[in-house]
Amino acid sequence: MAEVVEKLLEVRELTMDFGGLRAVDSITLEVCAGEIVALIGPNGAGKTTFFNCVTGIYKPTRGEILMHPPQRKPQKINGFKPNRVTALGMARTFQNIRLFQNMTVLENVMIGRHCRTTTNILGAILRGSSTRRQERETIEKSYQLLNKVGLSAFADEFAKNLPYGAQRRLEIARAMATDPFLLLLDEPAAGMNPQETRELDELIVRIGHEDGIAILLIEHDMKLVMNISDRIYVMEYGKKIAQGTPQEIRSNPKVIEAYLGEGGDDA
Amino acid sequence: MLSYLKSSLIAAVWFVFLTFPLLVVKVNTLKGTVEWRWMNMLWVGLTALVLSAIWRWAMERREQGAREQVEDDEATEVKPSLGQRLLEEPKLFRPLVGVVALLALLMPWVSEMYQVTIWVFALIYVVLGLGLNITVGLAGLLDLGYVAFFGVGAYSYAILNTWYGLDFWVCLPIGGLVGALVGVLLGFPILRLRGDYLAIVTLGFGSIAKIVYENWEGVFNGAQGIDKIARPGFFGVEMDISAATTFTYYLMLVMVGFTIFVTNRLKDSRIGRAWMAMREDEIACVAMGVDLARTKLSAYALGAFWAGLVGVIFASQTTYINPASFDFMLSAIVLSMVVLGGMGSIVGVVIAALVLNLLPEYLRAFEDYRMLVFGAVMVLMMLFRPQGLVANVKKTYSHKVGGEDVLG
Numbered sequence: 001m002a003e004v005v006e007k008l009l010e011v012r013e014l015t016m017d018f019g020g021l022r023a024v025d026s027i028t029l030e031v032c033a034g035e036i037v038a039l040i041g042p043n044g045a046g047k048t049t050f051f052n053c054v055t056g057i058y059k060p061t062r063g064e065i066l067m068h069p070p071q072r073k074p075q076k077i078n079g080f081k082p083n084r085v086t087a088l089g090m091a092r093t094f095q096n097i098r099l100f101q102n103m104t105v106l107e108n109v110m111i112g113r114h115c116r117t118t119t120n121i122l123g124a125i126l127r128g129s130s131t132r133r134q135e136r137e138t139i140e141k142s143y144q145l146l147n148k149v150g151l152s153a154f155a156d157e158f159a160k161n162l163p164y165g166a167q168r169r170l171e172i173a174r175a176m177a178t179d180p181f182l183l184l185l186d187e188p189a190a191g192m193n194p195q196e197t198r199e200l201d202e203l204i205v206r207i208g209h210e211d212g213i214a215i216l217l218i219e220h221d222m223k224l225v226m227n228i229s230d231r232i233y234v235m236e237y238g239k240k241i242a243q244g245t246p247q248e249i250r251s252n253p254k255v256i257e258a259y260l261g262e263g264g265d266d267a
Numbered sequence: 268m269l270s271y272l273k274s275s276l277i278a279a280v281w282f283v284f285l286t287f288p289l290l291v292v293k294v295n296t297l298k299g300t301v302e303w304r305w306m307n308m309l310w311v312g313l314t315a316l317v318l319s320a321i322w323r324w325a326m327e328r329r330e331q332g333a334r335e336q337v338e339d340d341e342a343t344e345v346k347p348s349l350g351q352r353l354l355e356e357p358k359l360f361r362p363l364v365g366v367v368a369l370l371a372l373l374m375p376w377v378s379e380m381y382q383v384t385i386w387v388f389a390l391i392y393v394v395l396g397l398g399l400n401i402t403v404g405l406a407g408l409l410d411l412g413y414v415a416f417f418g419v420g421a422y423s424y425a426i427l428n429t430w431y432g433l434d435f436w437v438c439l440p441i442g443g444l445v446g447a448l449v450g451v452l453l454g455f456p457i458l459r460l461r462g463d464y465l466a467i468v469t470l471g472f473g474s475i476a477k478i479v480y481e482n483w484e485g486v487f488n489g490a491q492g493i494d495k496i497a498r499p500g501f502f503g504v505e506m507d508i509s510a511a512t513t514f515t516y517y518l519m520l521v522m523v524g525f526t527i528f529v530t531n532r533l534k535d536s537r538i539g540r541a542w543m544a545m546r547e548d549e550i551a552c553v554a555m556g557v558d559l560a561r562t563k564l565s566a567y568a569l570g571a572f573w574a575g576l577v578g579v580i581f582a583s584q585t586t587y588i589n590p591a592s593f594d595f596m597l598s599a600i601v602l603s604m605v606v607l608g609g610m611g612s613i614v615g616v617v618i619a620a621l622v623l624n625l626l627p628e629y630l631r632a633f634e635d636y637r638m639l640v641f642g643a644v645m646v647l648m649m650l651f652r653p654q655g656l657v658a659n660v661k662k663t664y665s666h667k668v669g670g671e672d673v674l675g
Contacts (some may be wrong), residue, residue: 086556115556124536
């Protein structure tokens with residue numbers, strides 16, 4: 001593409017130590033507008049820790065995380081609380097599903113709207129016209145998102161009663177409700193059957209291309225990764241060992257040795 | 268059948284063994300003789316045998332029921348109980364509320380002052396339960412020191428009234444606000460804690476509050492407490508004790524209505540949803556953009572607000588308070604009301620608060636056994652209905668967007 005590439009997330013030399021263990025070792029990574037970027041690597045490579053650092057759940061030991069919200073000044077977000085990161089426009093899902101089990105599917109998505117609405121305690125008690133309008137908007141927007149991920153039929157079901165694949169899609173809808181410009185998906189296809197994985201594949205591409213949300217995803221399903229990613233980063237033992245397009249990664253000897261060589265189905 | 272008998276027999280023998288020193292052996296210290304009451308042993312054994320058999324039978328049936336439910340088609344909903352239906356259908360619910368409200372309004376005219384007094388205290392507990400329901404039931408922050416806020420409200424009225432002569436109506440909001448303020452102050456240091464740790468720290472706060480009341484003679488008048496606290500006035504109308512109690516009763520009715528209204532609105536709002544999300548999963552909640560610190564503090568503050576508010580009314584009703592009124596037992600009872608009623612369920616908490624308060628009062632005839640019954644009821648409830656009397660009603664929302672899924 002001829003246009004200037006707009007960077008959304010820039011991570012420089014990010015390092016995270018847990019005591020003596022270096023879980024993430026000076027990783028540098030970029031996500032640009034309109035991209036679907038995958039982060040792969042064997043189990044325990046530090047991918048989820050990397051996500052946790054970027055989204056503010058952990059405070060990184062060293063390194064810089066820069067966010068470039070559209071039409072706003074870039075911000076260094078090291079040490080920001082997760083809710084501030086989300087409010088700036090970066091949302092995530094979790095590897096081990098973390099839904100609000102005893103709330104309905106719709107309510108789960110409505111929580112995502114929390115940082116985009118402003119009703120305070122007094123407003124909630126008095127329930128004036130602006131509160132009612134916000135509430136209506138929250139509901140409508142949440143339903144739209146449920147439609148998008150194919151869950152609107154389950155809107156009033158408790159989240160815990162959803163089948164596994166649907167729970168993963170609900171996590172995506174909930175993250176989308178925060179109006180992100182960058183979505184971080186942590187193993188969205190884990191535990192899904194081939195049919196569900198294909199649907200997820202479509203869904204992610206649709207979010208990336210139709211909604212113009214950039215996506216950074218961790219995934220083990222190589223077929224999915226190779227299908228949808230524009231670029232891939234590979235981690236092993238906390239270090240970045242390769243980066244490039246799917247074709248480049250496929251033929252990279254280091255990657256094959258570390259990862260795809262041992263049981264990768266699509267090398 | 269034989270297995271029931273066998274295990275029940277073991278239970279019976281065990282009970283006989285346990286109660287042997289208490290119920291069978293009786294040492295007469297005056298005469299220096301030992302009396303053997305074998306009949307008691309027989310009764311204990313038989314009762315234990317029968318109860319244990321019934322118990323096992325009931326448990327068996329319960330498990331069978333659970334199994335059948337699983338085997339049923341998964342799509343079919345769990346059948347709502349009669350109580351649940353009453354709550355969910357406005358056609359049934361509205362008249363029910365009307366009847367209850369009418370009965371509540373007429374109550375003081377048909378009963379004696381003693382009864383009215385009991386009900387005033389029961390209603391105070393209802394508000395306490397609803398307040399704690401915000402902190403524990405909705406926000407999931409286990410608070411074992413809730414009584415501290417109740418005490419703060421009561422003492423702020425007692426002090427402001429007896430020292431500065433401030434009127435009840437001025438102190439009522441002050442009590443609530445002071446309660447909320449203390450809630451926020453205590454909330455700050457425990458923002459990072461959750462679960463068991465939080466419970467222990469709040470337990471500590473409750474005890475600290477009581478010790479402060481007991482020992483800070485200059486302000487709280489120590490263990491003697493503060494007396495001659497004014498009852499609520501009504502535009503300067505002179506009232507005798509009976510009229511004042513009736514007045515307080517109506518005041519409490521209004522207060523209960525007000526609390527229900529406010530907690531209901533909060534629960535069903537952006538704030539309430541954030542509380543519930545925090546209860547369900549703190550990490551996911553903060554990752555979805557909810558400010559945890561603010562949400563936690565607001566839950567503490569609002570829970571404490573109600574305690575402070577009714578603390579003022581409590582002080583005005585008893586006209587005398589001392590630290591003994593604010594011990595851990597009160598926190599424990601209010602917490603049991605929330606758990607028994609059903610975490611987060613407003614109707615459930617109201618019912619549980621009334622039952623837990625009125626039951627001991629009306630069981631006074633069986634003075635010796637009432638705490639026993641109380642305990643047994645708790646154990647049975649937790650075993651057979653852990654979700655509480657009234658499980659939280661699932662809220663549904665109407666919407667304009669059509670239900671056509673793009674996917675699947």
